[in-house]
Amino acid sequence: MSSSIKNICCIGAGYVGGPTMAMMAYKCPDLIFNVVDINELRIAEWNNEDLSKLPIFEPGLQKIIAKTRNKNLFFTTQIKEMIESADIIFISVNTPTKQKGLGAGKSSDLKWVEASARQVARFAKGHTIVVEKSTLPVRTAEVIQSILNSSGSNTNKERNSFSVLSNPEFLAEGTAIKDLENPDRVLIGGEDETAMILLSQIYKAWVPESKILFTNIWSSELAKLTSNAFLAQRISSINSISAICEVTGADIREVSRAIGKDTRIGSKFLDSGPGFGGSCFKKDILNLVYLAEYFGLLHVANFWEQVIKINDWHQQRIAKIVVEKLFGTITHKKIIILGFAFKANTNDTRESAAIKICKDLIEEGAELIIHDPKVSPVQIEKELQIKPISENKNDDIFSFKNKEGNWRFSNNLNIFDNAHAVLILTEWEEYKYIDWFNAAQKMQRPAWVFDSRSIVNSELIKKSGINLWRLGDGS
Numbered sequence: 131m132s133s134s135i136k137n138i139c140c141i142g143a144g145y146v147g148g149p150t151m152a153m154m155a156y157k158c159p160d161l162i163f164n165v166v167d168i169n170e171l172r173i174a175e176w177n178n179e180d181l182s183k184l185p186i187f188e189p190g191l192q193k194i195i196a197k198t199r200n201k202n203l204f205f206t207t208q209i210k211e212m213i214e215s216a217d218i219i220f221i222s223v224n225t226p227t228k229q230k231g232l233g234a235g236k237s238s239d240l241k242w243v244e245a246s247a248r249q250v251a252r253f254a255k256g257h258t259i260v261v262e263k264s265t266l267p268v269r270t271a272e273v274i275q276s277i278l279n280s281s282g283s284n285t286n287k288e289r290n291s292f293s294v295l296s297n298p299e300f301l302a303e304g305t306a307i308k309d310l311e312n313p314d315r316v317l318i319g320g321e322d323e324t325a326m327i328l329l330s331q332i333y334k335a336w337v338p339e340s341k342i343l344f345t346n347i348w349s350s351e352l353a354k355l356t357s358n359a360f361l362a363q364r365i366s367s368i369n370s371i372s373a374i375c376e377v378t379g380a381d382i383r384e385v386s387r388a389i390g391k392d393t394r395i396g397s398k399f400l401d402s403g404p405g406f407g408g409s410c411f412k413k414d415i416l417n418l419v420y421l422a423e424y425f426g427l428l429h430v431a432n433f434w435e436q437v438i439k440i441n442d443w444h445q446q447r448i449a450k451i452v453v454e455k456l457f458g459t460i461t462h463k464k465i466i467i468l469g470f471a472f473k474a475n476t477n478d479t480r481e482s483a484a485i486k487i488c489k490d491l492i493e494e495g496a497e498l499i500i501h502d503p504k505v506s507p508v509q510i511e512k513e514l515q516i517k518p519i520s521e522n523k524n525d526d527i528f529s530f531k532n533k534e535g536n537w538r539f540s541n542n543l544n545i546f547d548n549a550h551a552v553l554i555l556t557e558w559e560e561y562k563y564i565d566w567f568n569a570a571q572k573m574q575r576p577a578w579v580f581d582s583r584s585i586v587n588s589e590l591i592k593k594s595g596i597n598l599w600r601l602g603d604g605s
């Protein structure tokens with residue numbers, strides 16, 4: 131094996147592959163990073179000269195891309211060539227929950243990982259370090275290793291050898307650049323010490339050595355799933371307590387502050403909200419549940435499954451509260467939805483609480499106007515699987531009747547006319563500065579604001595004459 135590395139390839143130009151390689155390229159100007167993807171459109175978007183059109187929105191990303199792209203960072207569909215020239219290959223492809231077959235609904239679908247491993251086996255030359263960047267079930271490294279050892283063409287096999295490492299990614303969307311620049315830890319799991327040291331050399335360009343942890347490969351894979359399960363468990367815990375607050379007169383913000391001061395508990399990840407979303411928490415817990423069931427640990431499986439069940443229940447609870455407060459019926463009532471992304475500062479809508487809540491409200495007959503500063507109407511339509519009302523510039527925005535669909539998108543906040551209620555689902559900064567006095571003049575009476583993120587100024591809302599419901603506020 132060569133004692134140094136020069137060319138790095140990343141398979142998968144998504145929310146992880148793109149920002150992670152951009153940060154590495156920024157911190158390691160002497161190394162070459164090639165990010166490859168089968169999705170031509172995505173690669174074209176990464177190469178768009180207009181940096182506001184990158185496929186993902188992430189604060190700070192444009193600046194780093196501007197400094198690295200076409201210098202030592204390249205986005206391309208030339209998968210074969212980039213694998214051939216790589217010393218290290220990161221596999222950073224999607225690993226969603228399996229939809230059918232054995233383990234459907236719980237285990238991860240590894241078809242994209244398997245396809246990547248086969249491509250590597252086919253095209254890699256010499257000794258190659260293959261790094262699991264995707265979040266994977268425990269013992270997937272074994273599967274990858276066996277594909278690499280057996281699937282190459284005969285001539286290739288003679289010349290090839292591989293070391294498989296696990297190097298899970300812990301970035302959170304919306305803060306990805308900050309998280310990558312200053313990670314709590316970098317985890318490298320493996321058996322080949324030389325390969326582990328070579329990989330760690332990339333990170334050492336900016337991460338202190340004390341934060342780089344070496345473990346065995348199975349611990350590394352399991353630590354990633356466990357980390358997400360613990361984080362999600364905190365959210366389900368605090369959301370379950372928010373329901374108790376509402377019926378007892380307690381206030382979830384005060385309870386969170388009080389328990390967070392205990393240094394053993396800590397103050398982070400204690401914000402109650404509409405339920406956790408995002409592409410990973412649910413799928414990674416389901417993965418853990420599947421693993422526990424597979425090994426006959428049913429009590430363990432049930433324990434973790436409850437985290438998801440509480441989250442589902444909590445999301446339904448919010449839609450029900452809206453209906454109850456609006457006199458038990460929302461048919462033809464205009465409800466403004468503020469925020470569709472699963473959290474602020476991202477354009478990602480995967481598993482967003484807004485999907486289930488909006489569907490439930492539409493099912494009840496409501497007419498929704500959905501605003502989000504970064505999510506496109508096309509994306510919302512894809513998630514809801516319901517067409518918006520037909521676009522006609524001359525239409526009165528509020529006359530939904532006899533039109534297709536029961537929602538429409540707005541890219542601005544001049545949307546309060548005749549609305550019965552506003553439901554805040556994503557904590558976008560701009561929602562903090564809405565002029566509620568002005569909105570109150572335009573809304574139907576009684577007007578309601580439902581704040582599931584605790585971001586509005588409750589005193590101002592009340593003074594404006596609008597009724598306020600805040601999650602977890604029983605006071």
Ligand code: NAD
Nearest residue numbers: 142143144145146167168169223224225242245264265299
């Ligand atoms: P994503 O869907 O945004 O991106 C995956 C990309 O891989 C897609 O663009 C897809 O076209 C590409 N791809 C699939 N198969 C391919 C192949 N054979 N060859 C080339 N390209 C291929 O997914 P993501 O959000 O970046 O997540 C990737 C992995 O990282 C998942 O395992 C996820 O659990 C994990 N993860 C995600 C986050 C996050 O915040 N999104 C954070 C940490 C870890």
Ligand code: UGA
Nearest residue numbers: 299300301302303365399400401403406407408410472473
């Ligand atoms: C999460 C983890 O935080 C990352 O460490 C991990 O790498 C990533 O999953 C992954 O494996 O994909 P992410 O899902 O991007 O990151 O975002 P989070 O900040 O964790 O938020 C997840 C959900 O929990 C969001 O819907 C958010 O609104 C919600 N949340 C978060 C709360 O409701 N309350 C909180 O206090 C924190």
